[in-house]
Amino acid sequence: SQQGEEDPQALSIQEGENATMNCSYKTSINNLQWYRQNSGRGLVHLILIRSNEREKHSGRLRVTLDTSKKSSSLLITASRAADTASYFCALGGAGTALIFGKGTTLSVSS
């Protein structure tokens, strides 16, 4: 079934470094969203990028979308220990529901 594939599955960096994670998908989408999940908590929406947009910023987050390559990337600049979490891409299509990927686990050490 249509699902986003995040890459890498796990990422470990030092505080202050940038973190980049990618999401690839197979069919057409209306929008792509990124969510964060802290350990033991629910998901929190970070950013939504529509299919006609190429780049979007929100604070230290930068998301790109390349519909020709069917891929998106999430960049977190100047990472902090508090950014330690799992990050999920979610695909928005013509239907009502989002399709979530399996996530990237980010660990930021101080």
Add this chain to the structure above:
Amino acid sequence: NAGVTQTPKFQVLKTGQSMTLQCAQDMNHNSMYWYRQDPGMGLRLIYYSASEGTTDKGEVPNGYNVSRLNKREFSLRLESAAPSQTSVYFCASSPRRQGSYNEQFFGPGTRLTVL
């Protein structure tokens, strides 16, 4: 605003027992969703309700039933629990009927263990 609330937070069942997971949102959202999250599997949609009075199956509906009691509440029922239903269950809501067009707001989850 409390956002999306779920009860209970934890539950242990024996195989064959039944239970209902409760979810409520106070944001006047139209769409509500139930997901399960298993290690290494991401979130999988069980059922959703695009608006009050409607429900639809998601990717993994077998063994579950849902009720959209009113605009605020969306419950998930396990009629005869099985160990394969051990998981963390999340409820979510989104403002518009076309839920895939806008962000979803998640509850804190219910950790269910079926022995």
